[in-house]
Amino acid sequence: MSSLWQDEISLPRFQSLEGDISTDVLIIGGGMAGIMVALELRRRGISYILVEKDRICGGTTHNTTAKITAQHGLVYHRIANRYGLGAAKAYLEANLKAIDRYTELCRDIDCDFEQKDNYVYTLDSLDVLNSEMAVLKRIGYPAELRCGLPLPLDTVGAVRFPAQAQFNPLKFVAAVAKDLNIYEHTFVKNVSNGVAVTHHGKIRAKKTVVATHFPFMDRFGGYFLKMYQHRSYVIALRGAYIPDGMYVDDSGTGLSFRSYGELLLLGGGGHRTGKNGGGWEYLRKTAEKAYKGSDETHHWATQDCMALDEIPYIGRYCSLTPDLYVATGFNKWGMTSSAVAAEVLADALTDKKNKYEQLFAPQRNIFTKQLWANIGESALNLVRPTAPRCTHLGCALTWNRAEHTWDCPCHGSRYSEDGNVIDNPSTKNLKR
Ligand code: FES
Numbered sequence: 001m002s003s004l005w006q007d008e009i010s011l012p013r014f015q016s017l018e019g020d021i022s023t024d025v026l027i028i029g030g031g032m033a034g035i036m037v038a039l040e041l042r043r044r045g046i047s048y049i050l051v052e053k054d055r056i057c058g059g060t061t062h063n064t065t066a067k068i069t070a071q072h073g074l075v076y077h078r079i080a081n082r083y084g085l086g087a088a089k090a091y092l093e094a095n096l097k098a099i100d101r102y103t104e105l106c107r108d109i110d111c112d113f114e115q116k117d118n119y120v121y122t123l124d125s126l127d128v129l130n131s132e133m134a135v136l137k138r139i140g141y142p143a144e145l146r147c148g149l150p151l152p153l154d155t156v157g158a159v160r161f162p163a164q165a166q167f168n169p170l171k172f173v174a175a176v177a178k179d180l181n182i183y184e185h186t187f188v189k190n191v192s193n194g195v196a197v198t199h200h201g202k203i204r205a206k207k208t209v210v211a212t213h214f215p216f217m218d219r220f221g222g223y224f225l226k227m228y229q230h231r232s233y234v235i236a237l238r239g240a241y242i243p244d245g246m247y248v249d250d251s252g253t254g255l256s257f258r259s260y261g262e263l264l265l266l267g268g269g270g271h272r273t274g275k276n277g278g279g280w281e282y283l284r285k286t287a288e289k290a291y292k293g294s295d296e297t298h299h300w301a302t303q304d305c306m307a308l309d310e311i312p313y314i315g316r317y318c319s320l321t322p323d324l325y326v327a328t329g330f331n332k333w334g335m336t337s338s339a340v341a342a343e344v345l346a347d348a349l350t351d352k353k354n355k356y357e358q359l360f361a362p363q364r365n366i367f368t369k370q371l372w373a374n375i376g377e378s379a380l381n382l383v384r385p386t387a388p389r390c391t392h393l394g395c396a397l398t399w400n401r402a403e404h405t406w407d408c409p410c411h412g413s414r415y416s417e418d419g420n421v422i423d424n425p426s427t428k429n430l431k432r
Pocket of ligand 1: 391408412426
């Protein structure tokens with residue numbers, strides 16, 4: 001099962017690190033976040049090295065639907081309710097700047113970058129749309145309330161953000177990564193006192209950024225409490241009606257729509273990793289009813305880290321680790337969040353004040369309903385008396401019938417049928 005993007009492009013290859021080396025900044029993780037941080041550091045003339053345990057963009061980035069938007073669900077009224085109007089405004093500004101950054105970078109790259117309006121719809125509540133519009137109006141953003149969407153669903157309406165974008169993420173990475181200082185097949189086992197230990201050498205760095213999707217050092221930061229992982233599914237359809245724009249349901253379990261040339265990318269069927277959900281079967285049933293006569297050309301799935309309050313964790317890894325930084329918890333919005341991370345982290349790494357630093361600080365208050373849900377799920381699966389057990393913290397794994405994998409409901413590690421790790425935070429294969 002490979003995504004549409006993987007079929008279209010081969011990424012450049014990089015050698016693995018052999019021996020010891022020093023740098024100002026070490027970036028661990030070669031997904032979109034790591035790549036964007038590397039690009040920003042290069043732009044600022046800061047010495048850096050990026051290491052990736054496998055191939056660059058071999059995880060979430062090659063499975064994204066690649067929407068570049070500041071509209072991450074109907075989050076603005078929720079952020080304003082929790083942190084105030086200023087925080088909602090800062091979140092918007094940071095993400096609009098991220099769109100500008102991609103627009104600038106993509107200008108001379110053939111990566112199918114297209115400006116599109118984005119719509120977040122609901123099936124049941126006009127009130128929530130009105131609340132979102134009220135906050136956006138107060139912060140001065142020209143969003144619009146729209147009804148009668150060109151979707152095969154009974155929507156109540158949607159909030160529209162003008163001039164957002166979509167692209168082919170791997171064509172973009174293929175163009176920008178080739179001149180970066182990257183080592184592939186370089187697995188970092190541990191970081192301590194500014195030294196990262198790999199299988200074939202040590203990297204001494206003044207500062208280190210962990211951009212490994214789910215942060216891998218459990219002893220700091222409590223990320224295994226602050227996040228869970230969510231799986232979602234995509235099918236690409238030829239011959240389906242293609243609406244203009246990008247569309248997503250606010251509920252997080254509904255459908256999403258975007259085009260890629262003559263194809264419609266239909267997403268959805270999502271669920272917490274290790275739980276049941278609609279998956280591709282649900283998407284195929286939807287396509288059978290709504291897009292009769294269309295053909296499926298590709299299907300794939302992706303996995304996202306979900307933060308407690310819908311705001312990513314970007315900044316200091318933990319208050320006890322002054323030279324260690326993190327970018328994670330992108331809540332399915334990895335493209336813009338990666339560009340936001342690049343700006344916030346590049347400033348932090350050079351001791352420059354950043355106006356969004358507080359908003360994204362991983363050390364913010366974690367007491368939310370979702371925290372108790374995460375704790376409850378972990379407690380339940382730690383005592384569930386079934387095998388096999390996850391090699392991360394020992395939860396009972398669940399067999400995923402659709403994908404033939406062992407999935408962990410606690411923090412989202414996944415293993416192939418023969419026990420090899422597919423998705424972190426786990427780093428060890430299952431015992432045979
Ligand atoms: Fe943490 Fe499985 S992912 S126990």
